[in-house]
Amino acid sequence: MYIxxxxxxxxxxxLVLRYAMHVPPHVAGWPLLGVLVVGGVPLLIDLAARLSRGxxxxxxxxxxxxxxxxxxxxxxxxxxxxxxxxxxxALEAYATHRASAVLAALxxxxxxSAHRRQDGKLTDIGVNExxxxxxxxxxxxxxxxxxxxxxxxxxxxxxxxxxxxxFLIAKAPGSTVxxxxxxGEQALTIEVTTLPVDSRYAKIMAVMKEAEQNRPRLxxxxxxxxxxxxxxxxxxxxxxxxxxxxxxxxxxxxxIATPCPLLxxxxxxxxxxxxxxxxxxxxxxxxxxxxxxxxxRTVIFDKTGTLTYGKPALTEVRCAPxxxxxxVLALAASVEQYSKHPLASGVMDAAREAGIVLSxxxxxxxxxxxxxxxxxxxxxxxxxxxxxxxxxxxxxxxALPEAIPGMECVxxxxxxxGAAFRFHDAPRSESGSFIRxxxxxHRVTKVMLVSGDREEEVRYLANEVGIEEVRAGMSPEQKxxxxxxxxxxxxxxxxxxxxxxxxxMQAATVGVAFGQQSEITAEAADAVVLEASLSKVDExxxxxxxxxxxxxxxxxxxxxxxxxxMGLGAAGLLPPVAGAVAQEVIDLVAVxxxxxxxxxxxxxxxxxA
Numbered sequence: 198m199y200i201x202x203x204x205x206x207x208x209x210x211x212l213v214l215r216y217a218m219h220v221p222p223h224v225a226g227w228p229l230l231g232v233l234v235v236g237g238v239p240l241l242i243d244l245a246a247r248l249s250r251g252x253x254x255x256x257x258x259x260x261x262x263x264x265x266x267x268x269x270x271x272x273x274x275x276x277x278x279x280x281x282x283x284x285x286x287a288l289e290a291y292a293t294h295r296a297s298a299v300l301a302a303l304x305x306x307x308x309x310s311a312h313r314r315q316d317g318k319l320t321d322i323g324v325n326e327x328x329x330x331x332x333x334x335x336x337x338x339x340x341x342x343x344x345x346x347x348x349x350x351x352x353x354x355x356x357x358x359x360x361x362x363x364f365l366i367a368k369a370p371g372s373t374v375x376x377x378x379x380x381g382e383q384a385l386t387i388e389v390t391t392l393p394v395d396s397r398y399a400k401i402m403a404v405m406k407e408a409e410q411n412r413p414r415l416x417x418x419x420x421x422x423x424x425x426x427x428x429x430x431x432x433x434x435x436x437x438x439x440x441x442x443x444x445x446x447x448x449x450x451x452x453i454a455t456p457c458p459l460l461x462x463x464x465x466x467x468x469x470x471x472x473x474x475x476x477x478x479x480x481x482x483x484x485x486x487x488x489x490x491x492x493x494r495t496v497i498f499d500k501t502g503t504l505t506y507g508k509p510a511l512t513e514v515r516c517a518p519x520x521x522x523x524x525v526l527a528l529a530a531s532v533e534q535y536s537k538h539p540l541a542s543g544v545m546d547a548a549r550e551a552g553i554v555l556s557x558x559x560x561x562x563x564x565x566x567x568x569x570x571x572x573x574x575x576x577x578x579x580x581x582x583x584x585x586x587x588x589x590x591x592x593x594x595x596a597l598p599e600a601i602p603g604m605e606c607v608x609x610x611x612x613x614x615g616a617a618f619r620f621h622d623a624p625r626s627e628s629g630s631f632i633r634x635x636x637x638x639h640r641v642t643k644v645m646l647v648s649g650d651r652e653e654e655v656r657y658l659a660n661e662v663g664i665e666e667v668r669a670g671m672s673p674e675q676k677x678x679x680x681x682x683x684x685x686x687x688x689x690x691x692x693x694x695x696x697x698x699x700x701x702m703q704a705a706t707v708g709v710a711f712g713q714q715s716e717i718t719a720e721a722a723d724a725v726v727l728e729a730s731l732s733k734v735d736e737x738x739x740x741x742x743x744x745x746x747x748x749x750x751x752x753x754x755x756x757x758x759x760x761x762x763m764g765l766g767a768a769g770l771l772p773p774v775a776g777a778v779a780q781e782v783i784d785l786v787a788v789x790x791x792x793x794x795x796x797x798x799x800x801x802x803x804x805x806a
Contacts, residue, residue, distance in 0.1 A: 200236040204280035207232035211273065229272035236279045237263050257427050265451040306696075307377065307398060311342045314386060324393050331389045335380045344391035347372045352383030353539075367538060377696075426756055430454035430763060437767025449766035453759055453776035453783075462751030462787040469794030470744035478727040479737050486707045486723035488748075490741035492688045493707055496641050497680060499693030500648035500655055502729075503711045504662055505622040507694075509540055511547040513619040515598045523551060525616040529608050531556040532571035532578045536563055540606055543620050579609040586614070604654065621657055622650075628662040631731040639738055647671055647679055649697055676701040692734060709734060747794045755787030 207228040215225035244260040266275030313322050314332040324342050327333065332348060335341050341354065351369045356378045368374060374387055377398035393399060434450035437443075467488075471481045481487065501507050514522045530548035533541040534555055548555065558571035558578075568581025586607050587594050596614035597607065604620040635641035647668045648655045655669035668679060680701045683689045691698070691705035699721035702708025710722035711729065726733040762779050765771035771779065 200239065200279065204232050204236050204276055207236075208273070208276050208280065211276075226270075226272045229276045232276040232279055233263065233267050233272060237267070237275065240279060261431070262451055262454070265448050268448065306340065308340055308342045312336065327389055327393055329389055329392065333387045333389060335374075335385050335387060337380060337382050337384060339380050341374055341376055341378045341380060341387065343374075343387060343389045343393060344376050344396045345374055345387040345389045347374060348386045348388045350383055350385035352385055353381035354385075355379040355381070426454075429760060433760075433763040433767050437769070440767070441769050443769065445772070446767055446769055449771055449776045450763045453762040453766050453771065453780045462755055462791040463748040465788050465791040466744050466748035466751060466794045469747075469792060469796075470740050472795050474724070474737065474740050477733065477736055477740075479733055479740070480725040480727065481723075482720075482725065483723040487741045487744045489688055490690060490707045490724075490738055491639070491745055493690035494641055494687050495643040495645070495683045495689040496635060497645045497647055497683065497689060497691045497701075497705070498664070499691075499695065499698050499701075499711075500646060500650055500658055501622060502694040503692055504628045504646070504658060504731075505624050507622065509543040509604060509620045510623040511543045511618055512621045512623070513617075515617040515619070517596060517614050517616060520610070520615050522616075523553060525608055525610070526551060527553045527556070528573050528576060528578045528610065528615075529580055529618070531573050532558050532561060532569055532580060534558075535561045535571065536569050536580075538563070538569065538580075540604060540618070540620055544618065577609075577611050578615075579612070580606055581609070583607055583617075622654065624658055624661050625729075625731060627731050631735065632663050634735070643683075645679075645683070647676055647701070649673075649676075673697045673700050677704045680704040709737065744794055747791060751787040751791040754790065755783050758783045758786070 210228040211225050214220040214228070215222060241260050241263065244257055248257060263275050263278050266272065266278065307324070309324055310321050311324055311327055312334040313320050313327070314334055319334060327343060333343055333345070337352075347368050347370050349370060352367075354366050354368050354374060356366050356375055366378075368381075368385060374385070375398070376391075376393065376396040430450065434447040434454070437446035437450055467484045470487050471484065474481050498504050514526065516522055516525055526544070526548050530544050530553060533544045535558060556573050558573055561569070561571040563569045568579055568585060570577065570579050572578070583597065583600065583605060586597060586609070593607075593609060593612065593614040598617050601619065606618050606620075608615040608618065632644060635644060643666065644664050645666045645668065646655060646659050646664045649671055650669060652669040655667055659665070659667045668675075671679070676698070677700045680689060680691055681704045684704060684706050688706040690707045690709065691701050692709045692711055693702060694711040698710075702710065702721045702723075707724075708722045710725045711734070724737055726737065759780065762771060762776060762783070766776050
């Protein structure tokens with residue numbers, strides 16, 4: 198990175214000395230010579246080492262060009278090439294640092310201390326001091342530091358970071374708790390069953406680290422084009438030297454063969470694409486993804502918060518004879534307003550949408566296993582699960598409608614079946630059209646839904662949006678294995694929003710974080726879509742496609758002109774100095790064309806949302 202900074206300073210100082218202060222050219226060239234010595238020599242040593250390992254691309258030709266520029270006294274051209282090469286290295290160093298930042302964000306999220314209850318006293322200790330069998334108190338809104346079970350207290354926990362389920366999970370004595378879950382509004386006492394180093398959260402960190410270390414290295418467009426372009430440039434130069442018996446012809450060819458269209462045009466197009474994406478609420482974290490996203494033929498989606506809104510919605514009310522929807526909804530919502538159950542919000546929202554006025558409830562209780570009970574006037578309202586009703590038997594069990602996939606609760610009125618409420622995490626309004634759009638417009642051949650949610654809920658969503666291949670109940674480790682298997686077959690795009698998706702994003706060819714739910718997910722992703730809209734994902738794919746097309750036009754067109762110039766140089770018709778001037782013109786044309794990317798306007802997505 199310091200070489201890139203040195204090169205920039207040297208070039209600026211030289212230009213100021215020559216054109217602003219009118220210093221003689223040979224004096225103004227000293228800063229450039231310093232760039233070639235201090236910055237160019239280390240780069241040449243590195244290129245020589247890579248060449249010895251059989252690795253070569255456009256940067257090898259650039260290295261030869263640095264030598265040629267130094268010999269010809271074209272110090273400015275040489276310094277610019279040093280800047281381009283070192284700038285690429287600086288970007289790679291940044292990407293490496295960003296990878297470690299994901300683990301750092303994971304580590305920051307976990308508490309470093311815990312509240313241990315011992316001999317009736319509460320003491321703060323380091324997490325590494327926790328032992329099996331310890332009693333740990335988790336205060337309201339704290340992150341649980343251990344795996345274990347609830348010894349005392351009742352409340353809820355948000356475990357969506359692991360399971361992807363969008364709902365708060367009720368906790369009572371005997372309930373299992375997971376490290377990393379966010380506690381609700383009630384303090385819970387947890388008995389530790391697993392040491393922190395072996396906890397569920399620690400395992401996720403291990404999966405993330407392993408996914409980063411084994412992430413497939415993307416071969417950049419410049420590398421692929423540069424491999425053969427280098428051979429052509431050197432071959433033409435050697436041929437001109439041999440045929441004309443003049444080493445200057447070799448130097449002339451190398452000067453005009455300097456791969457600036459590769460080193461400049463594609464990065465300029467990428468910078469333009471990053472700017473366009475930012476203006477559309479899309480943050481590009483890894484510029485290389487812009488070269489890859491339009492090549493992804495497999496797209497894998499997480500479910501909750503990505504294809505759905507991440508909130509339970511009451512979608513069906515099956516009433517008993519003589520009971521109306523509004524009547525049972527009014528009774529149930531009047532009791533649910535006192536509950537923190539995950540489905541309570543769905544009932545309350547449905548009542549508000551129906552314009553129902555809630556009543557005061559009396560004798561409200563919510564005992565584990567017994568459901569929610571309350572009295573509205575002379576009607577006892579019980580809201581419980583199908584299993585509890587079946588266990589009671591009698592008329593209520595016989596009156597239950599047939600079970601279907603999804604979430605459900607049963608409402609009993611004075612002990613008799615009143616209604617069955619059915620809930621789903623509703624798909625986004627544009628999910629179906631976006632899925633149907635992928636094959637015809639983006640040549641996607643495989644769409645998968647991979648989720649930590651329950652099988653019946655995932656299948657329901659898949660049927661709603663038109664996805665045939667489904668994997669439900671997947672842990673972060675299993676998600677990584679699936680994504681890695683698909684990425685081995687071809688370029689794969691993964692779209693998700695939760696912490697549990699971060700390792701899979703690392704394993705995919707391109708990972709896109711949907712929304713702003715998690716700092717960790719955003720760090721792991723190649724791009725972050727700030728607005729929770731699938732149309733933004735579509736725009737991102739189109740931005741990548743346009744960037745790739747413009748970048749290739751600029752690079753290939755510039756190289757074609759350079760190859761024509763190589764022929765003139767090899768024939769002795771273009772001396773080295775004129776070749777350097779011609780190369781500058783070619784570079785200018787390539788860069789101006791690449792700048793078109795920044796001028797992209799209009800509607801980038803073309804599917805019917």
